[in-house]
Amino acid sequence: MISLANPTRFLNLVGAVVPWLAALIVILLGTGLYLAFFVSPPDYQQGETVRIMYVHVPAAWLAMGCFLVIAIAALGTLIWRHPLADVAAKAAAPIGACFTFVALVTGSLWGKPMWGTYWVWDARLTSMLVLFLLYLGLIALWQAIEEPGRAGRAAAILALVGAINIPIIKFSVNWWNTLHQPASVLRVDGPSIDPALLTPLFVMGAAFAALFVLLHLLAMRTEILRRRVRALQQTQVEHAVLAGA
Amino acid sequence: MSPAVALLVRDVKLAWREGGAIGVVLGFYLVVVAIMPFGLGPDLNLLARIxxxxxxxxxxxxxxxxxxxxxxxxxxxxxxxxxxxGPLPLPLLAAIKSLAHWLTTGVPLALMAPVLGLLLNLPLDAMPLLVATMFAGTPAVSFIAAIGASLTLGLRRSGLLLALLVLPLYVPVLIFGVSTVSMNIVGPGSPWPPFLMLTAISLASIVLAPLAAAAALRTAMR
Structure with a gap:
């Protein structure tokens, strides 16, 4: 971790890893989609719409995993002051927001044929929506603070506050929902699901996770380069000012 | 007078004397509640329920x-x-300022709520419980708001950003606060469990939120 604190070394590592990772994603995603569309059987109750699950569930996993990455990076920013932790958190937030959005949209499209409506205030949907709002807040805070150092630390604090609150929100939303209506919603319980459906799901999950790593590395590279451009522009302006004076 | 008490007294006095700071908050509360029935219709049964x-x-x-x-x-x-x-540690400073905010907004708003409840046809016997939930829940509101306030210190459009950052964190407070009162009106069950959870959230916020707010203040003042 310490050797990665040097951005140039990190950029070299990214450059070396990206092609292999991209190839891995093509293989995993290709296999996963093939299994999902052609091999896995339609559900006896839900028919073909069960295939939405292969996009929906991995996206939801990644939506939550991404917040975990941000929270760990936040610790890295606040405790160890690792220079890349701030970059990692900033790069992960929009990706996490996208996965959350994908999970919400696919869930809503799945909900229409299954429950007859695009949106129900089910506990899971609601806590995903709150997670999406937390992501938006994080991104907005980064955008609002111009100085990168302060933006990184402020966002790290907000990420940790959010990470403490997510379990409380999830618990309260569960409690709220069971109060109003019993769970009439389909539940995908891990063990009760058939292996014919489970294998494609795990392949897709691995593909999504690899996709997240790739996007995250690329976004981090972009962010590092963006900061370099900014620093170069600043020195250029300083030189111009000095030359003028 | 210890520095902590002096700061609290100063903040409360400032809020009180700063022309209409509390009055504007209460006026805002009144106008938001008063405008809702125009959108929802004047059905008193519906209004009482919500x-x-x-x-x-x-x-x-x-x-x-x-x-x-x-x-x-x-x-x-x-x-x-x-x-x-000065002599006060930063988390304590944040805690005192949050407490002053609670005394000058949470308490007046909680006391005003039953009057607005009359406008909405809230049953009279639910009023004491409503005020009790608000007294139990508003400390969490003020202390969590202090985190948002310290994070957005000195930024442009800080008010809007503050709302975006903080409102999602209020979901548990809202759920348990409202459930306590509706449990009492329509049932089913005892209003105590949600009330106790609301109190727990407030107590946890009082302890934890000033730490986060102090860390955010440090980044803003650097």
């Missing part, structure tokens, strides 16, 4: 409206820098 939720949501908005007051003025005129170098 009154606890409306009163709570309007209270959260009114408290947020005044939240940037917690640190903003002291940050602008440099008082905060002086206070930070």
């Amino acid at each position: 009154a606890p939720g409306m009163l709570w949501v309007a209270l959260l908005l009114a408290a947020l409206l005044s939240a940037d007051r917690i640190f903003h003025n002291d940050y602008e005129d440099g008082t905060l820098d002086v206070l930070a170098t």
Whole structure:
């Protein structure tokens, strides 16, 4: 971790890893989609719409995993002051927001044929929506603070506050929902699901996770380069000012 | 007078004397609740059913409206820098300022809620419980708002950003606050479990939120 604190070394590592990772994603995603569309059987109750699950569930996993990455990076920013932790958190937030959005949209499209409506205030949907709002807040805070150092630390604090609150929100939303209506919603319980459906799901999950790593590395590279451009522009302006004076 | 008490007294006095700071919050509360029936229709049964939720949501908005007051003025005129170098540790400072915000918004809003409840046909016997939930829940509102206020200190459009950052964190407070009152009106079950959970959230916020707010203040004052 310490050797990665040097951005140039990190950029070299990214450059070396990206092609292999991209190839891995093509293989995993290709296999996963093939299994999902052609091999896995339609559900006896839900028919073909069960295939939405292969996009929906991995996206939801990644939506939550991404917040975990941000929270760990936040610790890295606040405790160890690792220079890349701030970059990692900033790069992960929009990706996490996208996965959350994908999970919400696919869930809503799945909900229409299954429950007859695009949106129900089910506990899971609601806590995903709150997670999406937390992501938006994080991104907005980064955008609002111009100085990168302060933006990184402020966002790290907000990420940790959010990470403490997510379990409380999830618990309260569960409690709220069971109060109003019993769970009439389909539940995908891990063990009760058939292996014919489970294998494609795990392949897709691995593909999504690899996709997240790739996007995250690329976004981090972009962010590092963006900061370099900014620093170069600043020195250029300083030189111009000095030359003028 | 110890520095902590002196700071509390100063903040409460400032809020009280700063022309209409409390009055504006109460006026905002009134206007938000008063405008809802125009959107929902004058059906008193419907209004009575959703009154606890409306009163709570309007209270959260009114408290947020005044939240940037917690640190903003002291940050602008440099008082905060002086206070930070003084004898009070920064988390305690944040806690006292949150407490002052609670005394000057949470308490008045909670006391005003039953009057607005009358407008919404909230049953009279639910009023004491409503005020009790608000007294139990508004400390969490003020202390969490202080985190948002310290994170957005000195930023442009800080009010809107504050709302985006903080409102999702109010979901548990809202759920347990409203459930306590509706449990009492329509059932099923005892209003105690949600009430106790609301109190627990408030107590945890009082302990934890000043730490986060102090860390955010440090990044803002650097």
